[in-house]
Amino acid sequence: MENKLKEEARKLLKEGKVDYIVGYGKGTVKFRTSPLITNKEEDIEGLVINPFIANNLSRYPAEIKGKLGIVVKGCDSRSLVSLIQDNKVKRDDIVILGVPCEGVVDIKKLVEQIGADIDQVKEIDKEGDNLIVKMDGSKKTVLFGDVIFDKCFGCEYPTPLEYDILLGSEVSPRVELEKSLKKIKEFEDINAPERWRYWKEQFSKCIRCYACRNVCPACFCERCFVDVNIPQWITTYGSWQDNLVFQLIRTLHVAGRCSDCGECERSCPVGITLRSLQRKMVEEVKGLFNYETGVDKDAPPVFTHYEATDPEEFIK
Amino acid sequence: MEETKWEPKVVGFLCHWCSYAGADLTGSARMEYPHNIRIIRVPCSGRIDPMFILRALQNGLDGVLVSGCHPGDCHYQSGNFHARRKFAVTRKLLEYVGIEPERVQFSWVAASEGPKMAQVVKEFVEGVRKVGPNRLFKDEIKDGE
Numbered sequence: 001m002e003n004k005l006k007e008e009a010r011k012l013l014k015e016g017k018v019d020y021i022v023g024y025g026k027g028t029v030k031f032r033t034s035p036l037i038t039n040k041e042e043d044i045e046g047l048v049i050n051p052f053i054a055n056n057l058s059r060y061p062a063e064i065k066g067k068l069g070i071v072v073k074g075c076d077s078r079s080l081v082s083l084i085q086d087n088k089v090k091r092d093d094i095v096i097l098g099v100p101c102e103g104v105v106d107i108k109k110l111v112e113q114i115g116a117d118i119d120q121v122k123e124i125d126k127e128g129d130n131l132i133v134k135m136d137g138s139k140k141t142v143l144f145g146d147v148i149f150d151k152c153f154g155c156e157y158p159t160p161l162e163y164d165i166l167l168g169s170e171v172s173p174r175v176e177l178e179k180s181l182k183k184i185k186e187f188e189d190i191n192a193p194e195r196w197r198y199w200k201e202q203f204s205k206c207i208r209c210y211a212c213r214n215v216c217p218a219c220f221c222e223r224c225f226v227d228v229n230i231p232q233w234i235t236t237y238g239s240w241q242d243n244l245v246f247q248l249i250r251t252l253h254v255a256g257r258c259s260d261c262g263e264c265e266r267s268c269p270v271g272i273t274l275r276s277l278q279r280k281m282v283e284e285v286k287g288l289f290n291y292e293t294g295v296d297k298d299a300p301p302v303f304t305h306y307e308a309t310d311p312e313e314f315i316k
Numbered sequence: 317m318e319e320t321k322w323e324p325k326v327v328g329f330l331c332h333w334c335s336y337a338g339a340d341l342t343g344s345a346r347m348e349y350p351h352n353i354r355i356i357r358v359p360c361s362g363r364i365d366p367m368f369i370l371r372a373l374q375n376g377l378d379g380v381l382v383s384g385c386h387p388g389d390c391h392y393q394s395g396n397f398h399a400r401r402k403f404a405v406t407r408k409l410l411e412y413v414g415i416e417p418e419r420v421q422f423s424w425v426a427a428s429e430g431p432k433m434a435q436v437v438k439e440f441v442e443g444v445r446k447v448g449p450n451r452l453f454k455d456e457i458k459d460g461e
């Protein structure tokens with residue numbers, strides 16, 4: 001896949017079909033990847049595709065002027081399609097390089113499984129369903145399915161639904177929705193005051209760095225409500241109350257646009273379990289309106305649309 | 317000092333064309349309904365941002381009533397249809413994080429439905445009374461404070 005990507009990326013740049021390539025490059029932290037954005041052919045050699053390509057790059061087309069060749073996994077492609085539905089990205093302005101995705105490694109889970117610091121790991125190879133983790137003088141085998149992100153378990157569209165060039169052969173979806181929603185279901189089993197206390201504690205940690213917002217492809221507002229000062233909805237003072245209200249409103253703003261890419265939770269420096277909010281809304285939107293984010297680029301976005309028969313049993 | 321009895325304090329966001337007029341009718345017909353509600357008039361139920369609801373609760377109100385025209389009657393054709401979708405998810409999220417569902421009520425009340433408005437407010441205030449004062453956003457009070 002990696003070689004095919006390099007070949008296609010070079011071609012796109014050389015033929016002038018795109019101004020930039022947006023893909024994955026080696027990160028500064030071991031095994032992690034960083035976005036690699038370039039218009040130079042000599043940088044293409046740095047592109048990677050491996051089991052660590054966590055970043056959702058679909059945030060960039062709305063931010064970079066010009067035509068882009070962009071690398072997306074299944075979930076990312078849905079963010080991208082959602083942006084097309086919202087008229088934030090023009091389909092003709094991008095060339096989608098689709099990665100059929102078997103899942104992405106959650107390094108936190110991997111570290112737990114091998115019981116060693118990531119710095120001790122020299123090399124990781126994927127062989128079938130296993131990851132062979134080579135460390136100083138020792139070797140460990142872990143099941144790939146044990147160390148991927150929770151979102152990957154329930155991924156119904158691992159192969160991008162929208163693409164121009166598919167970089168590999170289609171991947172069949174995992175059907176482990178239960179595993180993917182485990183945290184949410186467990187959370188729902190506790191009583192309301194405890195649930196509230198949980199979020200209160202979580203958001204007491206929030207430092208309002210806005211990484212969750214800045215990384216989210218669905219957060220595309222030119223001026224976010226938290227930056228509005230007349231009226232000032234949210235104070236700049238980071239109290240848990242304001243932190244929580246900020247995130248709840250953000251959750252509602254991205255509901256129906258969120259593809260459960262998990263970037264918000266992954267980017268949160270204090271480890272707030274944001275996916276439990278976002279993914280919950282994915283479920284609700286599907287249950288209430290039979291709508292899934294980014295599966296149909298011609299469908300109207302769920303909240304710009306309505307049906308006469310929409311549920312209203314909760315309205316008196 | 318004798319402790320004063322707690323009375324729920326709730327806010328109602330009512331759309332100008334139907335529910336607010338409905339509440340007006342309730343008053344001019346001298347129908348009684350709980351004085352626990354403070355009414356804020358908005359142009360349309362489509363104007364009601366979930367932020368209003370959360371900020372009201374954050375500021376210590378015990379409940380929030382949201383009301384607009386019946387489906388099909390919106391002065392702006394589709395404001396309430398859009399609002400209905402928004403409210404449906406808002407409600408799910410609030411409940412999920414642990415806010416008592418009794419604190420937030422949605423209703424459709426027409427300009428002619430004075431008695432319905434009185435009824436909706438009455439039942440809503442009773443529901444809020446049952447769940448008690450809103451301490452959700454309070455910082456924990458330590459012993460002796």
Ligand code: SF4
Nearest residue numbers: 206207209210212268
């Ligand atoms: S990334 Fe985490 S700490 Fe930063 S604003 Fe979001 S929730 Fe708060």
Ligand code: SF4
Nearest residue numbers: 216258261262263264
């Ligand atoms: S809310 Fe989080 S999971 Fe959803 S699209 Fe944004 S970053 Fe991805």
Ligand code: SF4
Nearest residue numbers: 219221224225250253
């Ligand atoms: S939180 Fe809401 S207002 Fe802020 S950027 Fe995201 S979608 Fe826009």
Ligand code: FES
Nearest residue numbers: 331360361384385
């Ligand atoms: S004008 Fe009443 S709901 Fe739109």
